Amino acid sequence: MQKRDNVTAYLFLSPWLVGLFAITIGPMIASLYLAFTDYNLIEAPAWVGLENFTRMLSDERLHNSLRVTFTYVFVSVPLQLAIALLLAVVLDRGVRGMAFYRSVFYLPSLLGSSVAIAILWRQVFGTEGLLNQVLALVGVEGKGWISDPSTALGTLVVLNVWTFGSPMVIFLAGLRQVPTMYYEAAAVDGAGPLRRFFGITLPLLTPIIFFNLVLQIIHAFQSFTQAFVVSGGSGGPSDSTMFFTLYLYDRGFGNFDMGYASAMAWFLLVVIAIFTGVNFLVSKYWVFYEN
Amino acid sequence: MTRLKALAAVALVSTLLVTSACGGDSGGPAAKDGEVTLRFSWWGSDARTKLTQATIDAFQKEHPNIKIKGEYGEWAGYWDKLATTVAANDAPDVIQMDEKYLREYADRGALLDLKKAGDLKTDKFAPETLSAGEFDGGLYGLNAGINSFAVLANPAVFKAAGVALPDDKTWTWDDYNRIAAEITTKLNGKGWGTGVIGANEAGLNLWARQNGESLWTPDGKVGVSAGQVTKFFEYVLKLRDSKAIPPAEAVTQDMTASLDQTTFATGKLAMGFSWSNQLNAFSKASGQELKLLRIPSTTGQAAKNGSYYKGSMFWSVSSRSKQRAAATQFVDFLANNAAAGNILLAERGVPPNTEIRAAVTPKLQPADAASAKFIEEISKDLGEPSPAPPVGGGQVEKIIQRYTTEVLFGRLAPDKAAQQFLDEVNGELK
Numbered sequence A: 001m002q003k004r005d006n007v008t009a010y011l012f013l014s015p016w017l018v019g020l021f022a023i024t025i026g027p028m029i030a031s032l033y034l035a036f037t038d039y040n041l042i043e044a045p046a047w048v049g050l051e052n053f054t055r056m057l058s059d060e061r062l063h064n065s066l067r068v069t070f071t072y073v074f075v076s077v078p079l080q081l082a083i084a085l086l087l088a089v090v091l092d093r094g095v096r097g098m099a100f101y102r103s104v105f106y107l108p109s110l111l112g113s114s115v116a117i118a119i120l121w122r123q124v125f126g127t128e129g130l131l132n133q134v135l136a137l138v139g140v141e142g143k144g145w146i147s148d149p150s151t152a153l154g155t156l157v158v159l160n161v162w163t164f165g166s167p168m169v170i171f172l173a174g175l176r177q178v179p180t181m182y183y184e185a186a187a188v189d190g191a192g193p194l195r196r197f198f199g200i201t202l203p204l205l206t207p208i209i210f211f212n213l214v215l216q217i218i219h220a221f222q223s224f225t226q227a228f229v230v231s232g233g234s235g236g237p238s239d240s241t242m243f244f245t246l247y248l249y250d251r252g253f254g255n256f257d258m259g260y261a262s263a264m265a266w267f268l269l270v271v272i273a274i275f276t277g278v279n280f281l282v283s284k285y286w287v288f289y290e291n
Numbered sequence B: 001m002t003r004l005k006a007l008a009a010v011a012l013v014s015t016l017l018v019t020s021a022c023g024g025d026s027g028g029p030a031a032k033d034g035e036v037t038l039r040f041s042w043w044g045s046d047a048r049t050k051l052t053q054a055t056i057d058a059f060q061k062e063h064p065n066i067k068i069k070g071e072y073g074e075w076a077g078y079w080d081k082l083a084t085t086v087a088a089n090d091a092p093d094v095i096q097m098d099e100k101y102l103r104e105y106a107d108r109g110a111l112l113d114l115k116k117a118g119d120l121k122t123d124k125f126a127p128e129t130l131s132a133g134e135f136d137g138g139l140y141g142l143n144a145g146i147n148s149f150a151v152l153a154n155p156a157v158f159k160a161a162g163v164a165l166p167d168d169k170t171w172t173w174d175d176y177n178r179i180a181a182e183i184t185t186k187l188n189g190k191g192w193g194t195g196v197i198g199a200n201e202a203g204l205n206l207w208a209r210q211n212g213e214s215l216w217t218p219d220g221k222v223g224v225s226a227g228q229v230t231k232f233f234e235y236v237l238k239l240r241d242s243k244a245i246p247p248a249e250a251v252t253q254d255m256t257a258s259l260d261q262t263t264f265a266t267g268k269l270a271m272g273f274s275w276s277n278q279l280n281a282f283s284k285a286s287g288q289e290l291k292l293l294r295i296p297s298t299t300g301q302a303a304k305n306g307s308y309y310k311g312s313m314f315w316s317v318s319s320r321s322k323q324r325a326a327a328t329q330f331v332d333f334l335a336n337n338a339a340a341g342n343i344l345l346a347e348r349g350v351p352p353n354t355e356i357r358a359a360v361t362p363k364l365q366p367a368d369a370a371s372a373k374f375i376e377e378i379s380k381d382l383g384e385p386s387p388a389p390p391v392g393g394g395q396v397e398k399i400i401q402r403y404t405t406e407v408l409f410g411r412l413a414p415d416k417a418a419q420q421f422l423d424e425v426n427g428e429l430k
Helices: A002-034 A051-058 A060-092 A098-111 A115-124 A130-137 A152-162 A165-177 A180-188 A193-221 A225-230 A244-254 A258-286 B002-023 B046-062 B075-087 B099-106 B127-133 B155-161 B173-187 B201-210 B226-241 B248-256 B276-286 B324-336 B338-344 B354-363 B366-381 B393-408 B414-428
Strands: B036-043 B066-073 B094-097 B142-147 B149-153 B192-194 B269-275 B291-293 B310-317
Touching: A002 A258, A051 A258, A060 A098, A060 A152, A060 A165, A060 A193, A060 A244, A098 A115, A098 A165, A115 A130, A115 A152, A115 A225, A152 A225, A165 A193, A180 A193, A193 A258, A225 A244, A244 A258, A244 B075, B036 B046, B036 B075, B036 B324, B046 B066, B046 B276, B046 B324, B046 B338, B066 B075, B066 B324, B075 B099, B094 B099, B094 B324, B099 B310, B099 B393, B127 B142, B127 B310, B142 B276, B142 B324, B142 B366, B149 B201, B149 B276, B155 B173, B155 B269, B173 B192, B173 B226, B173 B269, B201 B226, B201 B269, B201 B393, B226 B393, B226 B414, B248 B393, B269 B276, B276 B366, B291 B366, B310 B324, B324 B338, B338 B354, B393 B414
Parallel strands: B036 B066, B036 B094, B192 B269
Antiparallel strands: B094 B310, B142 B310, B149 B269, B149 B291
């Protein structure tokens, strides 16, 4: 009986399984093979062994793209989570019209990685963009934020931080799980709001913070659309917004070097896996599970 | 009962599989009563898209069994998209091609040899206009128009600044810098003298040619020395320091902006560097009557400014097209049909088909007539033809933009930028 149930289960899963193998696993295996070849998209791939990987060692634009990506991940993710947590705590206190605020704050998360918003960003931070017009009102002379290599990445960080809505909603759900009796007991003992936050809210929320951290880091490593659209596909100015994914795309599709691009994709997978692994290892020391 | 459910599931899955298999076959010919659908891709401004669409309509009227689907976009995204579709074995049948990428695609067998395609007539073409698309004994791109690199001038801005239009037959690079800087000063914040040279590789090529070198050698190597590239970047710095050009951020922004949104098209620049056939698009975008001037030279002699006729773009046919006959027929129409010539005029450059050229010249709109006249006028002062870029050479535009940016922001000194530029270009050649 149970055996037959299993068969039925697999059959019902099969549409998803077909998708997994045809759309995800299949191309992944293909790209693993291509990573060891010289493949220009048009002619048949030729086996070159580890050459693509050794080339990465001396590719300075690749090293630059790693720098850019790491800066982006390590600046934007903590900022984004801090703001998400802060707003979640404020909203959780029972602000009137909370459902409205929750929706409004969540909106950027839905839009943030879209092409439309990236185009909007180009306009807002351009030489004659909205930001400079506002700055001009208060007598400050602006500049071309997205076309200056020293500030272009900053505008992308702001864009990512702005999509704090999705971790915020998860934080809000987490906050609801904190039993109110702890707060009542703490209040009786005379603990102030700050003490209650650091003594109760934060420790009980660590699993949620951890979850958001893992998710957002992976997400940030894979960012592509924003940089692609904002820089007009060039990763510019001067490679200052050349994310690893964007460089991968540039090599693969702009430069007919799909073998190398595949090798880069697998390298990125390893980097993300390492960071996620480290995250899990370190979590033992700071994440607190109630039971 | 469970068995019934299982059966239902199997049925569901097989249906899904069958439908998805059907969905994957969209690239095939939709043959219905001999009807053929061609895909045709091009880049360019709105003005070009309207003209091209009108030409497609004219062709479809003559050939009711051929439907043509246009796919168009901006220059910057065009090449990524083309590479992706070619890789996916889903290339458009007729492709508007650029010199930079012609060998890249042709050498890898992605383009059809038009000589072997049959229906295409080239007997009316001026001979030197065919050679740019010809190599290894085949014709992989048919010249769609002739143009030349030039200085684009906006007389209205000159007038606003109270500066006279210069004599472009005798001006030097120093004159150019001085005039542009003077305009910036006199405009007093309302605009600038010129856009930057170094936003694409054509400027560097002319600079090299004026000094006895050239960007590419005929055998597909880099032909410009570190010394000349350094001087070129030093000149870029000179333009920046004299305020002849807008601030670095505005210059960088222009490099990826669509034509309509560039500082020149919005009437804030007196001069800019451009291809002669873009006079039309810039005129439409700016609403001004613009003028073409010759590129300055080192010696003040226009005949030594290194200019050459370039194939502004080419018509190519995908080697994997299932509709080769129809595709070639369409290319033949674009190149040799008077009706097409009368619609397209000189928007893609002066027609290389001498008969069409003679027929359309009296009908040209002011902007196209001006660029045709410019092309005619410089004919006696042309230098040697410029060798086509080798495979991998298509990257040079993006590379020079990056190093011009580095120089403008003061992040690299001209000599360092020159060396790194050459290293990188050499690295891309295969």
